[in-house]
Amino acid sequence: xxxxxxxxxxxxxxxxxxxxxDLLLAWKRPGDMLNPLFFFxxxxxLFPLAVGPSAEQLAISGPGxxxxxxxxxxxxxxxxxxxxxxxxxxxxxxxxxxxxxPLLALGKSVSHWLVxxxxxxxxxxxxxxxxxxxVETVGVLMVTLVFGTISLSLLGSIGAALTVGLxxxxxxxxxxxxxxxMPVLIFGARTVSxxxxxxxxxxxxxxLAAYCMLAITFAPFAAAAALKISxx
Amino acid sequence: MWKFLHKLASPPHFYDLSAKIIxxxxxxxxxxxxxxxxxxxxxxxxxxxxxxxFRIIYVxxxxxxxxxxxxxxMAVSAGIGLIWRMKLxxxxxxxxxxxxxxxxxxxxxxxxxWGRPMWGTWWEWGDPRLTSELIMLFLYFGYMAxxxxxxxxxxADRASAVLALVGAVNIPIIxxxxxxxxxxxxxxxxxxEGGPAIVPAMMYPLLAMIIGFSLLFAALLLARVRSxxxxxxxxxxxxxxxxxxxxxxx
Numbered sequence: 517x518x519x520x521x522x523x524x525x526x527x528x529x530x531x532x533x534x535x536x537x538d539l540l541l542a543w544k545r546p547g548d549m550l551n552p553l554f555f556f557x558x559x560x561x562l563f564p565l566a567v568g569p570s571a572e573q574l575a576i577s578g579p580g581x582x583x584x585x586x587x588x589x590x591x592x593x594x595x596x597x598x599x600x601x602x603x604x605x606x607x608x609x610x611x612x613x614x615x616x617x618p619l620l621a622l623g624k625s626v627s628h629w630l631v632x633x634x635x636x637x638x639x640x641x642x643x644x645x646x647x648x649x650x651v652e653t654v655g656v657l658m659v660t661l662v663f664g665t666i667s668l669s670l671l672g673s674i675g676a677a678l679t680v681g682l683x684x685x686x687x688x689x690x691x692x693x694x695x696x697x698m699p700v701l702i703f704g705a706r707t708v709s710x711x712x713x714x715x716x717x718x719x720x721x722x723x724l725a726a727y728c729m730l731a732i733t734f735a736p737f738a739a740a741a742a743l744k745i746s747x748x
Numbered sequence: 749m750w751k752f753l754h755k756l757a758s759p760p761h762f763y764d765l766s767a768k769i770i771x772x773x774x775x776x777x778x779x780x781x782x783x784x785x786x787x788x789x790x791x792x793x794x795x796x797x798x799x800x801x802f803r804i805i806y807v808x809x810x811x812x813x814x815x816x817x818x819x820x821x822m823a824v825s826a827g828i829g830l831i832w833r834m835k836l837x838x839x840x841x842x843x844x845x846x847x848x849x850x851x852x853x854x855x856x857x858x859x860x861x862w863g864r865p866m867w868g869t870w871w872e873w874g875d876p877r878l879t880s881e882l883i884m885l886f887l888y889f890g891y892m893a894x895x896x897x898x899x900x901x902x903x904a905d906r907a908s909a910v911l912a913l914v915g916a917v918n919i920p921i922i923x924x925x926x927x928x929x930x931x932x933x934x935x936x937x938x939x940x941e942g943g944p945a946i947v948p949a950m951m952y953p954l955l956a957m958i959i960g961f962s963l964l965f966a967a968l969l970l971a972r973v974r975s976x977x978x979x980x981x982x983x984x985x986x987x988x989x990x991x992x993x994x995x996x997x998x
Contacts, residue, residue, distance in 0.1 A: 683897075698883050698922055699922055723928075734917070738913070745910065
């Protein structure tokens with residue numbers, strides 16, 4: 517017995533393994549990673565086409581448009597967070613594993629962010645340039661997007677866990693997560709707008725950081741509970 | 749005390765007890781709402797700024813209050829159901845959601861009607877409470893949609909309970925963030941430092957309406973839980989006996 521217990525790897529090892537596994541899977545299927553990015557760029561392109569190319573209008577609507585596009589792109593990729601694992605049965609193995617489930621749910625969120633959130637943050641300056649956003653504001657945009665996309669990955673993991681295995685999962689996931697994501701959107705977009713108007717941005721960034729910490733602390737537990745319920 | 753709670757949690761006992769309570773709540777609701785309506789519409793003085801248009805608060809404020817009370821009731825009973833695996837609590841949560849959604853809708857509709865003459869617009873995005881009430885409505889929709897999407901009742905109960913609790917944690921954050929966003933709504937009138945900023949002739953009908961709406965909510969909730977319990981326990985002996993006494997005797 518003792519030797520068996522000794523073989524169970526530590527928490528850190530468990531977290532690292534699941535992140536590495538998901539990153540490897542994403543690397544083998546680059547389409548999954550690129551689709552949300554293209555989606556982000558395309559939704560951002562829709563707005564100037566719809567509201568007209570005037571520079572003042574783009575400068576005003578830019579922060580909001582970029583944030584809405586980022587939110588939708590994050591939602592798009594969230595649906596598949598647990599779906600592949602559910603379909604090939606490895607979700608059962610994850611739930612049965614001796615590692616605590618919240619830790620593994622956190623691992624899934626971390627890899628989801630690395631695959632979908634981080635590229636989005638990196639690409640955002642390019643899209644922001646087309647909206648004639650000043651360079652100083654782009655920095656604020658990236659900071660808010662970092663905290664915002666981490667929060668969305670975590671918050672979304674709860675929704676994805678609740679809807680995994682349901683037929684109408686995709687539309688339902690948006691319905692569940694969008695109202696909860698409003699604070700992130702409000703603070704994210706508003707802070708960038710304030711930055712564009714040369715106003716104080718610290719309050720918004722602090723709020724987003726605090727929300728992010730709250731999500732890191734509690735969301736994995738809620739996601740783990742949801743996974744157990746929807747997979748029983 | 750614990751014995752009472754245990755008995756209450758048993759569906760047949762709840763079914764009998766609620767049948768006795770509902771008439772009391774209904775009569776109370778009728779009395780309070782009747783007084784509030786008559787006193788509010790005919791006897792309360794017109795507002796010095798808003799004229800008679802302010803009278804819509806006698807529906808708007810209780811509805812808005814209940815939209816939050818219903819969510820609290822839903823989240824608390826969902827939590828009880830999740831932690832102690834109490835089936836009746838899940839039935840309460842399931843029954844509270846559509847009621848809460850209706851009160852939220854009522855609050856939004858009356859707020860919008862009031863906004864037309866006062867703000868000159870049906871909808872004002874700059875008002876934080878209107879916006880957070882709208883998000884509240886979306887939360888109810890999400891809860892009901894998740895419940896509707898899962899066929900297995902026990903699973904739907906527990907999954908939607910997790911969602912209700914996550915939503916309950918988020919509601920204060922949503923309110924705060926929308927508040928930070930901008931403000932146009934008039935500040936709190938009833939509960940504030942230095943006593944209510946409203947004359948008694950206006951306030952008593954409002955309080956009566958709030959109490960009346962709460963009683964109405966309780967009566968409707970109990971009635972909905974009763975039918976929910978009947979549906980969930982439809983295969984049990986006591987429900988069969990209750991609904992088909994003749995079949996039981998043969």
